[in-house]
Every structure is written in structure tokens, then in C-alpha cells.
Amino acid sequence: MQAGLTARYPDLLRDTDDLEELYRLAIRCQVLCVSQAAEELGWDDARVTRAVRLLVDGELLRPLAADRTVLVPVAPHAAASRRLAPLHTQIARMERQSEEIRAELAHFQDVHERTMREAGIAEPFRTVTGADAIAAEIAAAAEQCDSEILVARPGGGRDTTDAVQRAWEPPESAFGRDVRTRILFQHATRFDAPTRKHVERICRTGGEVRTLGDSFEQMVVFDRELALIPADSNRDAAVVIRLPAVIDFLMGVFERAWVKGRPFGSQNRAVDVSELVSGVRMSIIQLLAEGETDEAIARRVGLSVRTCRTHVAKIYQELGARSRCQLGVLIAQSGLLGQG
Structure with a gap:
């Protein structure tokens, strides 16, 4: 309610407490008389009139029949439906217009594609x-x-x-x-x-x-x-x-x-497996040194995040690191990057 009404009434935020208090009173009473509300809340006529006007504009209060001094509360979801109805109508109209435009141009799209093919012109x-x-x-x-x-x-x-x-x-x-x-x-x-x-x-x-x-x-x-x-x-x-x-x-x-x-041979030889695992491990070490996250490393190397974290845990263990920062230092000191 605030977002819609604030645009129409810039000082609505100052009155939020008043609106909530009056709305709660209306819910308790179910049928709210403006004069009785002023008396029960201890407000002057101007204050009550202002709060009532804002709640009526927000569709949260509705006059009972023709008497605008007697009001009934409206549930917020019902108020939203009433206020959104014109927008839904407008959206439906715009969607129909969009479909009409597409339908009007669909024939010319076919003409365009057919002529491009006949002329041997390919879209870049x-x-x-x-x-x-x-x-x-x-x-x-x-x-x-x-x-x-x-x-x-x-x-x-x-x-x-x-x-x-x-x-x-x-x-x-x-x-x-x-x-x-x-x-x-x-x-x-x-x-x-x-x-x-x-x-x-x-x-x-x-x-x-x-x-x-x-x-x-x-x-x-x-x-x-x-x-x-x-x-x-x-x-x-x-x-x-x-x-x-x-x-x-x-x-x-x-x-x-x-x-x-x-x-990529039909069989993974033991020596190839060893070299490939070492290659993947070196790629992970390089990316760790660059400060990449586990998710980014997994994506770059082509592993699942879970498998990648298993490799990272082994690297932590092998280098004796206890934190990401310490791991970066130990990788730099180890000479591994130079070997890679």
C-alpha cells in the first residue's frame, strides 16, 4: 500500500501509524463510524478525515452504501485485486496489440528469410x-x-x-x-x-x-x-x-x-591416469593461488563442486594449510607453480 499511495501522497510515511491504528479499529468494529472513531482514538476531525481518505483511496476502507461516514474494512488481498484490475486490463490490451504486431510482420519475416536464401545472402x-x-x-x-x-x-x-x-x-x-x-x-x-x-x-x-x-x-x-x-x-x-x-x-x-x-583413448592407462590427475590437481592449485572460489574452480576444471572440494582438501592436507590465506602462501613457497 505504501509504495502506491506514497507517490500520490508524499507525506504518507508520516501518517503510517495513524493508518494502521484506524485500520485495526475498523477491523475490530467491522462497521466503523467516523465520528465514533475520532472519539475512541482521541483524534480531531482533520486527523480522522485525512486517515480515512488515505485508507479509502487505498481500497482498505469502503463506504457502506451511500453514507460515506460509515465504513467497513476490506481485506488487503481484496483491495489489491480491485486496484490491480485496471492494470490487468491494460496489460491484456497491450499483449493483444503485441500479438497483432507480430502477426502483421510474420508474413514479411518469411519474405525476408526466403529472399535472403534465394539471393545467397547469409545473416552474419x-x-x-x-x-x-x-x-x-x-x-x-x-x-x-x-x-x-x-x-x-x-x-x-x-x-x-x-x-x-x-x-x-x-x-x-x-x-x-x-x-x-x-x-x-x-x-x-x-x-x-x-x-x-x-x-x-x-x-x-x-x-x-x-x-x-x-x-x-x-x-x-x-x-x-x-x-x-x-x-x-x-x-x-x-x-x-x-x-x-x-x-x-x-x-x-x-x-x-x-x-x-x-x-582421448579407449582405455585410461595407469600412467595416463596419474598424469591426468596431476594435471587436474595442478590446475586447481593454480586457481587456488589466484584466489578463485571452489565453485569457480570446479567450473573451470570441469569437476563437480563436491569432487573439486575433495581435491582442495587433499591439497590443504599435503601442504599443511589451515586457512585459505595460509594455503596461498604455502603454494607460493612450495615451488609448485614454477613446476607447473
């Missing part, structure tokens, strides 16, 4: 929103692709129940058929069973998979002509790119990461 940037829209865009691009698919997917293991994560994966039917496929994951995915099975299927079709310990940017690139990158941190919207200069830049980013990657 376009945004698609939602897992279904991203999946459809990637599936269509994969079907038309005839030479190369590049996928860079940072993060942890493959969660087949995550609709957004699935949306960013080209359909497995796109792999093979003389299309070179290269996929980049993070080291942590090597220990995830669903990811390993996925990689095995990709490799059987001739695809190549590598992993990196460091984080990298997510992207999917088709034939070096079309790319998709996340439009936001939630990755539930994507920017579809056809601008050659931007795609060349993304290709350079991918190739530099690819060169650093380690081949």
Missing part, C-alpha cells in the same frame, strides 16, 4: 533461444555439413538428462560419412562413464577426441562456414555466426586448444 549473426531451438539449429547444420565438424565442450561429464547440454551436441548420425570430426573435452570427462561410451562411438566413426586440463570456450563449427557459441552463461541461448572473420577467429582459438590437447 542470429540468436536462437531454448534447448530445442539450439538442437534444431545444430541438427540442420550437421545434416548439411560435408567436410568438417569441430566441437569444444568445456565442463564435466556427459549428463544425458540435461536438455541444454544435449542441445549442444551434434547428432551422432552426423559423425563419419567422410566428415572429419574433432571434439575437445576437459580432462575430468575421462573418468565419466557416459562420456567414455560417447567417445568410443565417435572414434569408431573416425572422429578424433582430445582433452585439456584448462578451461576453454564452448563452440560448434561446421565446414568453417557456420558456428554457434553460447549467448549467455547458462548456455540456453546461442549466437549463430556466419561472418567469415569471426569464424576464422574461432577456428584459431580451437586449433590452439587442440594442439595442447591429449588424445
Whole structure:
């Protein structure tokens, strides 16, 4: 009530106590006579009149029939419904107008897209929103692709129940058929069973998979002509790119990461496991030294927060640290960063 009425009556805040006291009296009496209220509260006529006027404007008091000196209280939820009714009507009218505008322009959107295709003109940037829209865009691009698919997917293991994560994966039917496929994951995915099975299927079709310990940017690139990158941190919207200069830049980013990657074999050899765990541990140590939180480290390294905290706890134990600050000092003194 205060927010709405304060705009109309700047000194309402000064009268809040009066309004609450009069409203409580009205609730107790159920039928409130203004003159009796003044007498019971010990207020003068001006004070009562002002409080009554504000409560009536706020729909918390309602005159009984035609006699405006006799009032009944109104429950706040009912008052809100009465005051919001005009707004709801206005919102409904604006929504109808919005739909009418969209309907008027929908035909011309079709004309625009059809003419662009017929003229061989590709929009340099376009945004698609939602897992279904991203999946459809990637599936269509994969079907038309005839030479190369590049996928860079940072993060942890493959969660087949995550609709957004699935949306960013080209359909497995796109792999093979003389299309070179290269996929980049993070080291942590090597220990995830669903990811390993996925990689095995990709490799059987001739695809190549590598992993990196460091984080990298997510992207999917088709034939070096079309790319998709996340439009936001939630990755539930994507920017579809056809601008050659931007795609060349993304290709350079991918190739530099690819060169650093380690081949994702069908089996994890003991020596590889040791090296990979050490690599993940060194990445965590580096990020701890930079002052990152456990959540940020987990996201960067591609681990769950719980697994990341297990590694951090072991690092605390190994270095004998008792606090985050002390851990940073001990990491600096240990020489580990120089080794990394």
C-alpha cells in the first residue's frame, strides 16, 4: 500500500501509524463510524478525515452504501485485486496489440528469410533461444555439413538428462560419412562413464577426441562456414555466426586448444591416469593461488563442486594449510607453480 499511495501522497510515511491504528479499529468494529472513531482514538476531525481518505483511496476502507461516514474494512488481498484490475486490463490490451504486431510482420519475416536464401545472402549473426531451438539449429547444420565438424565442450561429464547440454551436441548420425570430426573435452570427462561410451562411438566413426586440463570456450563449427557459441552463461541461448572473420577467429582459438590437447583413448592407462590427475590437481592449485572460489574452480576444471572440494582438501592436507590465506602462501613457497 505504501509504495502506491506514497507517490500520490508524499507525506504518507508520516501518517503510517495513524493508518494502521484506524485500520485495526475498523477491523475490530467491522462497521466503523467516523465520528465514533475520532472519539475512541482521541483524534480531531482533520486527523480522522485525512486517515480515512488515505485508507479509502487505498481500497482498505469502503463506504457502506451511500453514507460515506460509515465504513467497513476490506481485506488487503481484496483491495489489491480491485486496484490491480485496471492494470490487468491494460496489460491484456497491450499483449493483444503485441500479438497483432507480430502477426502483421510474420508474413514479411518469411519474405525476408526466403529472399535472403534465394539471393545467397547469409545473416552474419542470429540468436536462437531454448534447448530445442539450439538442437534444431545444430541438427540442420550437421545434416548439411560435408567436410568438417569441430566441437569444444568445456565442463564435466556427459549428463544425458540435461536438455541444454544435449542441445549442444551434434547428432551422432552426423559423425563419419567422410566428415572429419574433432571434439575437445576437459580432462575430468575421462573418468565419466557416459562420456567414455560417447567417445568410443565417435572414434569408431573416425572422429578424433582430445582433452585439456584448462578451461576453454564452448563452440560448434561446421565446414568453417557456420558456428554457434553460447549467448549467455547458462548456455540456453546461442549466437549463430556466419561472418567469415569471426569464424576464422574461432577456428584459431580451437586449433590452439587442440594442439595442447591429449588424445582421448579407449582405455585410461595407469600412467595416463596419474598424469591426468596431476594435471587436474595442478590446475586447481593454480586457481587456488589466484584466489578463485571452489565453485569457480570446479567450473573451470570441469569437476563437480563436491569432487573439486575433495581435491582442495587433499591439497590443504599435503601442504599443511589451515586457512585459505595460509594455503596461498604455502603454494607460493612450495615451488609448485614454477613446476607447473
